[in-house]
Amino acid sequence: MSYPNIDWKNLAFDYIKTDFRFISVWKDGEWQEGILIRDNSLKISEGSTALHYGQQCFEGLKAYRCKDGSINLFRPNMNARRMQHSCNRLLMPSVTEEFFIQACIDVIKANEHFIPPYGSNGALYLRPYIIGVGDNIGVRPAPEYIFSVFCIPVGNYFKNGMKPSDFIISNFDRAAPNGTGAAKVGGNYAASLMPGNIAKANGFADCIYLDPLTHSKIEEVGSANFFGISYNNEIITPKSSSVLPGITKLSILQLAQERLNLKVLEEDVFVSELDRFQEAGACGTAAVITPIGSITYLEKQHIFYSKEEVGPTIRKIYNELTGIQFGDISAPNGWILKI
Template sequence: MQIELKPSAHPLPAAEREARLAAPGFGRYFTDNMVTIRWTEGRGWHDAQLVPYGPLEMDPANMTLHYAQEIFEGLKAYRQPDGGVALFRPERNALRFQHSARTLAMPELPVETFIEACDALVAQDVEWVPPHGGEASLYLRPFMIASEVGLGVKPANEYLFLVIASPAGPYFPGGVKPVSIWISQDRVRAVPGGMGDAKTGGNYAASLLAQAEAAEQGCAQVAYLDAVERRWVEELGGMNLYFVYGDRIVTPALTGSLLEGVTRDSLLTLARDLGYESEEARISVDQWREDTANGSLTEVFACGTAAVITPVGEVKTKGAAWTQGSGEPGPVTLRLREALLSLQTGNAEDPHGWRHPIA
């Protein structure tokens, strides 16, 4: 699809942009432009444009506001050693975006169009990509909402796809620090047969109350158990989990209620490249506690696009608490984190073709 380029005539002055890039945080600042593509029943995808970043005009009866037909993705563009820019595995995000669309009865955006939209925005706003040499990146947020106006309960017949971008600083600017985890035994995020494996705002809204409870317990993140037996560990509110047993690493198996993270998938392969045994399996909360106590479970970490890899230090549940390993980041966690970041930033070979250079 040809994207019509109508960029901002008044981009942010270079000095102001550089000031923002010096301390971008996460999701605080946005680039000068965005991409929009419309879908209409009977016509399909049309009117692909790159336009100045700005507010959307929305009718109060927009169906997204009432029935939550909304999906999104998150991926990063990294400055490479030669000064170029590359996205990390955008085709995986595009395929997951299609899966989310099917789950919420929305039209599927072609993979090539998803990637073209991301490419166009990064190429136009390339000066917003932080310099090579650290963990900073340009975070892209492709998303789609219903744009039909009406209150009938049905899939909408009009949709709007957008891509916006925001510079992101290192997740751990002062060095990698372990997080504390609260295991929620009373609340669930998703159920098999539902939309837990779709990347939609409703799943994140479902995590907010339990996340607040985790904060009350002095924990930074909340981990969920399965909705049926309340026994099997699934994922955090916004990250997947990994368990390290010496040279063997395990991530909870996909059961239809977990999000298939791109970082999660990448680590299954990358761990094997580094000589570890990696697999998907079910891990119970009792096993988590007992294997930590007997020393066989040496490290636990969470992973996702924003944080890359985050070590777990302390774990709490109702009536129990334990320290993971020494309470500090473990060697396998740090090795995997360094290997993944080196690949993303172009400091290591790319044997699987995961880097997608921007022309």
């Protein structure tokens, strides 16, 4: 296979223009069949609701090159269902699970030479999105919508990769208590730009958000989910209606329970009780798993397993998850779609 001239070993999480993307338009009550196009720009009405009122949502999933040359797409049905939930929250027409997955398959096949080689630790990141477009000015659902999927080859989201990173508790809120926190919509990420920038300017990988109602419980780590490994052999993750239901998080919880014999708990994670955790991490499609070396709160730094070394349990979870994604370890039923 002829690969593009890319330094695969040093891939970052940056935009790289690939050859084709899928696009379909919703008009007159139905989605068009959709096509692959080369143009990576959109022409939309200046009155589009996506521009003025944030009527848009997106997803993120990855395709992996296996040792035998085959391609693994990881749990695309979960992304399709989560996008349907986001669309329902914003009064947008959703696409069927079958349509979503086929669009992803078409994009992967058309850009197969951009999938990082096996052993490079990179993957092909797919970004499906739906935006409200068409001539409009009132605060109402759009008259038309665009569904599109593009892809980019990516490496680690956090620059430290699978090394412990330092985080700080933010004074800002990511989402409202009964808002859109559980939907993957752009407004949640726009709200995170300033606090994330402040954290990074002060030497942290990102910030951690507390619950918006009481500011006493951990909710999310930047744009990733939080989890901790307790001294009682438990894996614990926050339970909240304003936390995004992460597919990587749900996957590692299942693996931790079924393959590592850890007890799984989804419950309140009080920032005042960090001493219960021997290890902690952030997880997501982009981040995969990033060990948390320390959390700073009210000028006090709490160090977990180590600021230099990955804890043994997180290492096992990471190896199990990535082994499944790259085809080196057998996957639970339905997790892998072979392309």
